[in-house]
Amino acid sequence: MNDKRNIIFGRLLAIATVLGDRVFDKKVPSISSIYMDKIGREPAKTIEAIHRKLLDYAHKFGPEEIALLDMFGDQISELDMEDFDNIPLDKEYQLHYYKQKADMFVGVAEAAEIMGWTKQYVSEYRRRGLFPEPMQLLASGPIWFRQQILDYKATKESNRNS
Template identity: 35%
Template sequence: MTRDEKFGRVLAIADVLGERTLPANKASISSRYSGDFARHPEKVLKWIHEELIAYNHNWGDREMLLFEYLADEIAGLETDEFNNTPLSGKYLQAVMSKRAELNNLISADQAAKKWDMHPSTVKNYCAKGKIISTKIGKTWVIDGMQPNPKGIVDEEDE
């Protein structure tokens, strides 16, 4: 993954977290910071981070999960990538792609209800890579747009 893509993913997660946290009369993070972010990503990311933290009293479980996800993405940047070298326009594609993905995320419990499965089964499928998912901390986050995996047969069961 390129540096532009990594920073784009970071901005998308911060934007979604901001939508869920910031006052309704406040413009979105991406609309306020996108241009500056492209020119000075390290500096502007610091501003965004400080703004989000200032509203952490509004966070519930989903917002904490998004913040953990944001932290994981920032941690995924190599030390030499975390600087103010301008981003190319390609970071925008990563922003839009990640936003679309975030809009479809559901928890393992939500997936279990949707697919009429036990939550433990869903988590086991996640761990085995049979469900498109990401682990953030101790929580599985699942792409809710994928088809019902009920037809999956464990190799151990064959």
């Protein structure tokens, strides 16, 4: 089986799940709870259904949701056209689903590492309102999309070089 295909379909499901969790009404089941098994059996048909479902909520998309949709598109563009079919996936796609979800988010420690700062410096910048708003506050602390922090760092470096 094509490993790249399993990786991409797993990543697509993860990105779509995070996007759906951000825009769906509270009573709507998550993308993964609806489509986890279906994507393994009929990947192309399932991705098309997921895409249609997400676009029904496009009116709720803000900058972070647009960034997730762009990530979704980037993954599709990496898939060879002949691999966008309904040949069943190996179970390996589930591993890539969970890996992609884990790689999308960072906490204070990871944000500090990206910025080249200490955790205390990130917390102080956040307290002063100088750091990006976290996408979620957990009991363990704030979390951000990794891309939020990478974009923030690039902006700070660009401003410094101007």
